[in-house]
Amino acid sequence: MNPSTALATVLVDAFVRLGLRHLVLSPGSRSAPLAYAAARAADEGRLRLHVRVDERSAGFLALGLARAGELVAVVTTSGTAVANLHPAVLEAHHAGVPLVVLSADRPHELRGSGASQTADAQARMFLPSVRYSADLPAPVDARAQAPAWRSVVSRAVAAARGLRGDGPGPVHLDVGFADPLTPSPGDLPASATGLTEVAGTAAPRPVALPRGPRTLVLAGDAPDPATGAAARELAESAGWPLLAEPSSGARGGERAVGPYRLLLDASDEAGPLGAVERVVLFGHPTLSRPVTRLLARDDVELVVVSPAGTWPDAGFRAARVLPAVTVEGPAGAAEQDFAGRWDRAAKLAVEAVDAVLDEAADLSGPWAAREVVQACAADGSALVVAASNPVRDVDLAARPLGVRTVSNRGLAGIDGTLATAEGVALGLGPTRLLVGDLAFLHDINALLPVPAETRPDLTVVLVNDDGGGIFETLEHAAAVPRSTFERVVATPHGVDVAALCAAYGVPHARPATRAQAAAALAERPRGVRVVELVTDRAAVRPRLERVAAAVRAAVLDA
Numbered sequence: 001m002n003p004s005t006a007l008a009t010v011l012v013d014a015f016v017r018l019g020l021r022h023l024v025l026s027p028g029s030r031s032a033p034l035a036y037a038a039a040r041a042a043d044e045g046r047l048r049l050h051v052r053v054d055e056r057s058a059g060f061l062a063l064g065l066a067r068a069g070e071l072v073a074v075v076t077t078s079g080t081a082v083a084n085l086h087p088a089v090l091e092a093h094h095a096g097v098p099l100v101v102l103s104a105d106r107p108h109e110l111r112g113s114g115a116s117q118t119a120d121a122q123a124r125m126f127l128p129s130v131r132y133s134a135d136l137p138a139p140v141d142a143r144a145q146a147p148a149w150r151s152v153v154s155r156a157v158a159a160a161r162g163l164r165g166d167g168p169g170p171v172h173l174d175v176g177f178a179d180p181l182t183p184s185p186g187d188l189p190a191s192a193t194g195l196t197e198v199a200g201t202a203a204p205r206p207v208a209l210p211r212g213p214r215t216l217v218l219a220g221d222a223p224d225p226a227t228g229a230a231a232r233e234l235a236e237s238a239g240w241p242l243l244a245e246p247s248s249g250a251r252g253g254e255r256a257v258g259p260y261r262l263l264l265d266a267s268d269e270a271g272p273l274g275a276v277e278r279v280v281l282f283g284h285p286t287l288s289r290p291v292t293r294l295l296a297r298d299d300v301e302l303v304v305v306s307p308a309g310t311w312p313d314a315g316f317r318a319a320r321v322l323p324a325v326t327v328e329g330p331a332g333a334a335e336q337d338f339a340g341r342w343d344r345a346a347k348l349a350v351e352a353v354d355a356v357l358d359e360a361a362d363l364s365g366p367w368a369a370r371e372v373v374q375a376c377a378a379d380g381s382a383l384v385v386a387a388s389n390p391v392r393d394v395d396l397a398a399r400p401l402g403v404r405t406v407s408n409r410g411l412a413g414i415d416g417t418l419a420t421a422e423g424v425a426l427g428l429g430p431t432r433l434l435v436g437d438l439a440f441l442h443d444i445n446a447l448l449p450v451p452a453e454t455r456p457d458l459t460v461v462l463v464n465d466d467g468g469g470i471f472e473t474l475e476h477a478a479a480v481p482r483s484t485f486e487r488v489v490a491t492p493h494g495v496d497v498a499a500l501c502a503a504y505g506v507p508h509a510r511p512a513t514r515a516q517a518a519a520a521l522a523e524r525p526r527g528v529r530v531v532e533l534v535t536d537r538a539a540v541r542p543r544l545e546r547v548a549a550a551v552r553a554a555v556l557d558a
Helices: 003-017 032-043 055-067 086-095 142-161 225-238 289-295 333-359 365-379 389-397 417-428 437-442 469-473 482-490 497-504 514-522 537-557
Strands: 022-025 048-051 072-076 099-105 132-136 170-176 207-209 215-219 242-244 278-282 301-305 318-322 325-327 382-385 431-436 458-464 528-534
Touching (some): 003 170, 032 048, 032 072, 032 099, 055 072, 055 086, 086 099, 086 170, 099 142, 215 225, 215 289, 215 333, 225 325, 278 289, 333 537, 365 382, 365 389, 365 431, 365 514, 365 537, 382 389, 389 431, 389 469, 417 458, 431 437, 437 458, 469 482, 497 528, 514 528
Parallel strands (some): 022 072, 072 099, 099 170, 215 278, 278 301, 382 431, 431 458
């Protein structure tokens, strides 16, 4: 067995032994030894191999699989192929998602020489956005070096999983391969020499929070299901209102509040509901300005729950950072009264939102969000939600029904949304994606069919308002002339989505009425298909204003 084949074989075998079950590959020549080793492991039933042409889509496919709870590696050849993984690596870094990047490289003696497809800093390309990075030289003596390679894999897996206290995230191994890059006869003896079993740190002992303050539990994006479960458990055991973003893993149960962002600025007969004295924060909140204002207030005690070495505090007001929390004793009268007011307001707010959405006959993003979440709850499908308006529409209009929901909120970009959803569907099973038109077009290559590759059960619900609808809700729409806004902010495109789907061989439907749309959305996902809902971008802001006014009136008049 030649040295490059030996190195690739040892690496793939070591990752599989340590729990790798999925490997995503974008083909290339320099990475061929890894491709052959992965194909062999897949043929033996040791892992699932996914081949994608576009490296950026490959990266986000791997990210979606990782969000589904899998240990995943993505493999690319050298040069710009590696750079195309950077958006997925950044998202994994900021969201805390385990992701293994294996990039093939030239031998060290060819780096800096002008050799084709050789980036001088490839081995350092993702620093400092990876938990661990290693530059493996092209092998010389495979039998002697194999234990060291397995040790590197052990360190990479432990770092990706966050087993030593830094929190999970991406890792990068840059692997030098010298010719020949094609397989040769022979095998290395099977061995685990050099592999290290790395145990995680012990679960932290919860810190008891005192009773008394008017308290809300706030749950932001959290890839680890344990984070959302802890937020929900605290809210339910303490009797505190739970404000849970869609991708928090906590959006369900008797304490979860639906349109909470509108209630933070609302008042009932007893006064402002936002008269909060303490917030207990889990995860990474990113969705709404009312929440941002709440977390930046001087009169609110902010307790952040984070077992890792980092924590969110965008308002610079965190009073305490604790690894885990519990609550001591029964709730006092003031706490019970405050929670009761939020319970009543939450029910009234949901009814008010539904009434505004039901009074119109047109298709809209919030209506689609409500219907998609109900469909997922009905058949047990997972939900992926794109950035910008779709995730905010789910947060506003969908009841908290406990649907497994994924959204790339680490950096909240529109990159890789379709590929992420495909990864989630391959990992979790039938999935619906709620996505806007710009995010859809940004990642259209994820729909590119690859022969012999498994296509997931994914229904893409495309809310097409011909441009960036979220900007209609921000200050930009009124700040400049409409023609300027349309050209450089809203960016309408006029794409024929049906023709585009046909080019990629993806079934497409464009229902014209709510009844037709509801029926299409309710169908259980089978294969990849696109359901396009054409909506009016000009109606986005007025509709949200009507919803907010209706909620305020319903809560105040009760």
